[in-house]
Amino acid sequence: MTAVRRFNRTVTQRIGALDDAYLSRSRPLGQARLLWEIGVDGSEVRSLRSRLDLDSGYLSRLLQLLQNDGLVRIEANDVDARVRRARLTTAGLAERAELDRLSDELACSILEPLTEEQRSRLAGAMADVERLLIASMVRVEVSDPRDPDARHCLRAYFAELAKRFDSGFDPTRSIPAADDQLTPPAGVFLVATLHGDPVGCGALKLHTDSTADVKRMWVASSVRGLGLGRRLLGELEDQAHANGIHTLRLETNRGLTEAIGLYRTAGYREVEAFNDEPYAHHWFEKTLGSNE
């Protein structure tokens, strides 16, 4: 905790201040950030609004300023004429490249006084901090399996299974878990999001005998290695416990090696097949402690 606070102070001083100083040399910070965020391929205005969390009127005016300086072009969307897309002009791209250059210069000014060994240590520690901060930015929330984010996860989950099972995957042959069965009070569906984008899910199918099945565990490849699977599983266990469940069960395919490892280290023990899921090779069970 103290480490976090000390870190915050040092880093905002060193990076924050300098970053701002560098980036805002030629134009106000808000405009510079916007210019950067539009990116090489352009962005839809509404996406800029949500990413930078700006008031729509304010954003509109900022874009006008950039337009007046000849850095940005606003074009209408072909499909939906309400949606606008901001694109950088040649001059805008040049200015963005300049921002990149300044940002590089800042990075250099930080690395320059350090020895080779210190630089590589710093790079490693920065990567660690970054990964863990990203992990802590992931939000896990109960959701309806019919919500768009949940749907996205389920599609990705099935696509993943089809790719990783030796035999491919046909949902109709598998034991079903319909939306209703994953919606309270019959079940629970969790969705993990990062910056508002869905990056993982997990579900419970509750039974009347104080047992429940863990289903639909999926983590997007972009956030693997951040411990999100373990976190989802833990939150499912909390949900199960809150619903009076004593025993969790799940089955899995031999192709999903990380998942199998996760279940084992999370206290699940392998048991005899308790159902006839055709795609399963391993069946696991965990008794929830009363202290959880």
Place this chain on the structure above:
Amino acid sequence: MTAVRRFNRTVTQRIGALDDAYLSRSRPLGQARLLWEIGVDGSEVRSLRSRLDLDSGYLSRLLQLLQNDGLVRIEANDVDARVRRARLTTAGLAERAELDRLSDELACSILEPLTEEQRSRLAGAMADVERLLIASMVRVEVSDPRDPDARHCLRAYFAELAKRFDSGFDPTRSIPAADDQLTPPAGVFLVATLHGDPVGCGALKLHTDSTADVKRMWVASSVRGLGLGRRLLGELEDQAHANGIHTLRLETNRGLTEAIGLYRTAGYREVEAFNDEPYAHHWFEKTLGSNE
């Protein structure tokens, strides 16, 4: 380099934004920062001005705002009536404690989604990043040994010797290195500063036979372990090389174990005593390569 840039983006997003949001809940960021910076023991106004890099008029007004809210008291300095000192009132201290609390809350909100193991990894990586960023904030510059910062270093250096030598230290018995001998063209004096405060020094006494003595190597205890000694030594070698020096010599006391280790790993080899410095137990020499 890429690691640094990616890190900057993630961290300013996560920490910077949240930090600001938390701190500025009750009052504008500028005031909150000032309140925090004044500190428990108060600060002189001019030091606040330089630390926060504020316009004097602006700072004056900010202080007035805090004064009107009864959080700050401005008192004159006894010695110099031009200088003012800002002190927190009881209410001010309470508000500062509240800022601390919010800062803690922020730290918690970052740690909360992580497992115990991830938390300790994050703490370790943050400490590393912080140490290395601090190391990179240290500035090393050629200075006159008569400058106040240099004088401060020299006093600290002699005090350190007196404490660490078995026999104590009496400068008059030691081989002298007068200010003139450490000032161009006769010599070089380097001072290292962090946030404007002197934290280390090192000097060269140049001879006419292409040799030079390394003298006055000192690093403040607050910044030990950041590689500053090595950096100072390296910069002295660069200075020596630029002055046409081929061989560097130095002597040191057996009590200064880290220094001895530094010299050895920096390529200095122990040689026979080349002078009769009464406090020395080890004599070292290094031939500067032409590629440096």
Place this chain on the structure above:
DNA sequence: TTCGTTCTCTGACTAAAGTCAGAGAATGAA
């Protein structure tokens, strides 16, 4: 076709941050 919704833009603001010139008192060196 209607009607609620989405998306962007305009007008009319406010608050915060920051700049610049200069005044006035205190100080220290000549």
Place this chain on the structure above:
DNA sequence: TTCATTCTCTGACTTTAGTCAGAGAACGAA
């Protein structure tokens, strides 16, 4: 004692950031 310098403060600004209400076009579902 004079005079340049240091330190703080005041007045008069500008710029940046951000908010809020509402208008108007486009869209999608009924």
